[in-house]
Amino acid sequence: MKGYYGEFGGVFIPEILMSTIEELTKAFEEAKEDKEFWEEYERILGNYSCRPTPLTYAENLTKYFGGPKIYIKREDLNHTGSHKLNNVIGQGLLVKRMGKKRVIAETGAGQHGVATATMAAKFGFECTIYMGEVDVERQRPNVFWMEQLGAKVVPVKTGNRTLKDAINEALRDWATNMDTTHYVLGTACGPHPFPEMVMYFQSVIGKEAKSQIIEAEGRLPHRVYACVGGGSNAIGIFSGFLEDDEVELIGVEAGGYGLETKKHAARLASKDASIGVAQGYKTYFLQDDCGQMLETHSVAAGLDYIGVSPILAYLKEKGRVRFEVATDREVVEALRLTIKTEGLIPALESTHAFACAYREIKQMSKDKIIIINQSGRGDKDIFTVADALKDELWEKFIIKKAEVYNANKLHK
Numbered sequence: 001m002k003g004y005y006g007e008f009g010g011v012f013i014p015e016i017l018m019s020t021i022e023e024l025t026k027a028f029e030e031a032k033e034d035k036e037f038w039e040e041y042e043r044i045l046g047n048y049s050c051r052p053t054p055l056t057y058a059e060n061l062t063k064y065f066g067g068p069k070i071y072i073k074r075e076d077l078n079h080t081g082s083h084k085l086n087n088v089i090g091q092g093l094l095v096k097r098m099g100k101k102r103v104i105a106e107t108g109a110g111q112h113g114v115a116t117a118t119m120a121a122k123f124g125f126e127c128t129i130y131m132g133e134v135d136v137e138r139q140r141p142n143v144f145w146m147e148q149l150g151a152k153v154v155p156v157k158t159g160n161r162t163l164k165d166a167i168n169e170a171l172r173d174w175a176t177n178m179d180t181t182h183y184v185l186g187t188a189c190g191p192h193p194f195p196e197m198v199m200y201f202q203s204v205i206g207k208e209a210k211s212q213i214i215e216a217e218g219r220l221p222h223r224v225y226a227c228v229g230g231g232s233n234a235i236g237i238f239s240g241f242l243e244d245d246e247v248e249l250i251g252v253e254a255g256g257y258g259l260e261t262k263k264h265a266a267r268l269a270s271k272d273a274s275i276g277v278a279q280g281y282k283t284y285f286l287q288d289d290c291g292q293m294l295e296t297h298s299v300a301a302g303l304d305y306i307g308v309s310p311i312l313a314y315l316k317e318k319g320r321v322r323f324e325v326a327t328d329r330e331v332v333e334a335l336r337l338t339i340k341t342e343g344l345i346p347a348l349e350s351t352h353a354f355a356c357a358y359r360e361i362k363q364m365s366k367d368k369i370i371i372i373n374q375s376g377r378g379d380k381d382i383f384t385v386a387d388a389l390k391d392e393l394w395e396k397f398i399i400k401k402a403e404v405y406n407a408n409k410l411h412k
C-alpha cells in the first residue's frame with residue numbers, strides 16, 4: 001500500500017487535512033517525473049549552498065586507530081550548517097509549484113527553523129516557526145536569526161513545551177490555513193508523503209557518497225554510520241547503499257545517560273519503545289502503556305524525539321540496518337578526540353555516529369573502509385560542550401543526573 005513500509009507509515013490525519021495532503025502528494029509525484037525539477041534543485045544547492053559536499057579522508061583519525069580507512073561525508077559544509085537545507089530547498093521548490101505563499105515549520109534546537117526561515121527569505125515566502133517555549137529559552141541565538149530572516153517565531157506553551165508540542169501546534173495551523181500554507185516537516189517522519197519526500201531530497205547525500213568513495217577507493221565501503229533523530233540524514237546517506245548487501249548500515253540513536261536510566265531517545269536500539277500511532281504516522285514510539293509519550297533525553301537536542309522514521313523502523317525489521325546507541329558521555333569524548341585529532345567540529349548529533357564507529361573500529365581490520373556522516377557542524381553546541389568539559393567530575397555528573405531523574409520518578 002502506498003505510504004506504507006511494512007506495517008509502518010500511513011496517513012493518520014484529521015479528515016480536514018486530507019485534501020492538502022493529496023495536493024502535496026500529487027505535486028511531489030509530478031516533480032519526481034520532471035527532470036528540470038531535480039536539475040533546479042541541484043543547481044540551487046550547488047550555487048547557493050555547496051553541493052556536492054566533499055567526502056573527506058580522515059587520515060589522522062585513521063592513523064590514530066590503526067584500523068579501517070575512515071571517510072567523512074561533510075554535510076556540515078551546507079549553508080546553515082547541516083543537511084537540513086537539502087530538505088527545505090526541495091520542499092520550497094514544491095511550494096512554488098503549488099503556488100502557495102506561506103510556509104510553517106516546527107523546530108526543536110532551532111536548526112530546522114533557521115533552515116526553513118532561510119529558504120523562505122530566499123524564495124520570498126511568509127514564514128511562521130513553532131517552537132516549544134522551553135526551546136525558545138534554550139536556543140536564543142537561533143530565535144534571533146529566524147526573526148532577522150523575517151520569520152515569526154511562536155513559542156508553544158502546551159504539553160512539556162518542546163518539539164512534539166511544536167509539531168502538534170504546526171499541524172493545527174496547517175489545518176486552519178491549508179489553502180495558502182505548506183507545512184515544511186523537518187525529518188523523514190509524519191504522514192505520507194513526508195517520509196518518502198524527505199528521503200528523496202536527502203538521497204542526494206547517499207548518491208554523492210557512493211560515487212565519491214568509488215572514485216577515491218575503487219570499491220564500496222564496508223560500513224556506513226549515521227546518527228538518527230527523526231532519521232533524515234541517516235536515510236539520506238543509507239539510500240545510496242540500500243541495494244548493496246555487502247555494505248553494513250548502522251544507525252546510531254541517543255543513549256542519553258545510559259539505557260538503564262531510561263533517560264535516552266533510543267526507539268529502535270532499545271526495548272523501551274513500542275509500536276503506536278501519533279503525529280500522523282505509525283512507528284516505534286517511546287510511550288507508556290496508555291500511549292502517552294515519555295520524556296526523552298539527549299545531550300543533542302536534534303536527537304531528542306519520541307518517534308522515528310517509519311522507513312527506518314521497516315529497515316530494522318527487515319534486518320537491513322543495525323541500530324546502536326552512543327551515550328552523552330561517549331559522545332563528548334568522541335567529540336574531543338575528533339576536534340583534536342582531525343580539526344573537525346561535528347555537531348553533537350553527528351558525533352553519535354562518530355562515537356559508535358570509534359567503539360566498533362577496534363574489531364575491524366586495516367583493509368576495510370568506513371564512512372561516517374557528519375550531518376552538521378558543532379559551532380551551535382558551544383555552551384553545551386563547554387559545560388560538559390568543564391565538569392571534571394563527569395562521572396558524578398552523570399550519576400547525579402540519573403539520581404535526580406529516579407528521585408523525580410519516585411515522586412510521581
Ligand SMILES: *Cc1c(COP(=O)(O)O)cnc(C)c1O
Nearest residue numbers: 187229230231232233302349376
Ligand atoms: C536535526 C539534526 C539531526 C537529526 O535529524 P535527522 O532527521 O535524524 O537527520 C542530526 N544532525 C544534525 C546536525 C541536525 O541538525
